[in-house]
Amino acid sequence: MKLKVMITGANGLVGHGVLLKCLESEDIGEVLLIGRWSSxxxxxxxxxxVVPDLLDLDAHEHLLIGYHACFYCSRVVPAEIDDESYSQFAMDTALGFATQMLVLNPNIVFCFLSRSKGEGKISEDAKITCMIEAALSKLIFRRLFFFRTNLVAPLTSQKNINFSQRLLALAYPxxxxxxxxxxxxxxxxGLAMINTLVTDCERQALGAREIRALAS
Structure with missing residues (x-):
């Protein structure tokens, strides 16, 4: 059976790479992109x-039914917003979107693109994603995964990358x-997210090593 997945954040670095791997995958039959701009x-x-707001999907619910997984890769930061407002915005968007997808697809697998906590003092961004992880954990998904990334190098085939990201790709080895x-x-x-659907991954929170192992 071919799998149906939805992706958010596909215009970002990571989301775009996840999209490309889904389009290449023989396990994925249909991909739905949800976002503010066309890819x-x-x-x-x-x-x-294409929608202006991930929380304004009521008119499109008939298009959002029958999906096996959601790869939530959105990391949108509104311009001129303070940390407290951003925290609330990120929490409300992720939790509201996830809740609606769960209602429409009760057996859905949800992969959330999170942040590594790192060592020592936790960054404000990592604190926010930790709060979102805690909120998502209260929802009853079929399976829920947190992809705690740190540095992510792009595919050489990606078009939407800047000079520093190209250097990062070259320096990856x-x-x-x-x-x-x-x-x-x-x-x-991208491969690790796909493999959450076709393998028995026991870990819910995946760091760099676990992501690499699951991808292979």
Missing amino acids: GIKHTKLTEL LLKFLMPNKINTTSEV
Whole structure:
């Protein structure tokens, strides 16, 4: 059986890489992108739902039924917003969207693109994703995974990357050797998300090493 997945955040670095791996995968039969802008990609597997707000989907519910998984890769930061307002915005968006998808697809697998807590003092962004993880954990998904990424290098085939990200891709082999617990590629993240659907992954929270292992 071919799987149906939905992806948010596909215009971002990681989300775009996840999309490309889903389009390549023989296990994935249909991909629905949900976001504020079109990806510009044309593919027989791909359908796009362009909406201004991930919490304003009531008129589109008939398009959101029958999916096996959601790969939530959104990391939108509104312009000129303070930390407290961003925390509430990120929490409300992720939790509201996840709740609606769960109601429409009770057996859905939910993969949330999170942040590594790192060592020492936890960053404000990591604190926010920890709160979102805690809120998502209260929902009864078929399976729920947290992809706690740190550095993520793009695929060379990705178009929406800047100069520093291209350098990161070139440096990946060396960085992987020097700090294997802190870096992945978008390919690894995408393959690992797909493999949550076709393998028995026991860990819910996945760091760099676990993502790399699940991808292979």
